[in-house]
Amino acid sequence: MIKAILIFNNHGKPRLIRFYQYFAEDMQQQIIRETFHLVSKRDDNVCNFLEGGSLIGGSDYKLIYRHYATLYFVFCVDSSESELGILDLIQVFVETLDKCFENVCELDLIFHMDKVHYILQEVVMGGMVLETNMNEIVAQVEVQNRMEKSEGGLSAAPARAVSAVKNMNLPEIPRNINIGDINIKVPSLSPLKSVLAVGTQLHSSWF
16 A cells, blocks of 8 residues: 655655645654655665655555656555556656646646646555556546636636627617607616626626
8 A cells, every 4th residue: 555655856845745644744744854865865776665764654664766857756655565566656657747747847746736636646546556557547637627628618608798798789779769748768778788797797706
């Protein structure tokens, strides 16, 4: 089982943190610092897994990581997980990010955190591996993107309706109609436009 997924940069600044076991917030920060210290001091030519730090479980757990440019991707797992299998999983995750963001970089993880978390949930949920096929993961992300765009279009529809009402060129209507001795006053349509605009704005606030 995967106990935690930690992504931090070369200076130890966390960019994505996901714990699948409860730790208090201050303990999480200590685990991040300890993990960064253990991983960052290792040479690039040594193997990519080592015993977990004392705070996260010691020798009962393993830290499996890959270092890409400015980012460390670290998975903390128990003895039931294969080191090589997790290394492949990290590679799939990174390649999926790269495909979704077109040459992913650290800034993508900062400014698109919600999308990164969604991609991760397609790969791992509750500490269990869900999917290892990059094409399947990307397909699910594209479905989510289409749903978000359709919801965005729906919420923008009331605003477009307001604009259309305001720009309508309505024909002039006589203000007074005389029928014999009866004089009928026709109300102006401009208040109607205002009522429609206010009503549409209220409707748009529901989305």
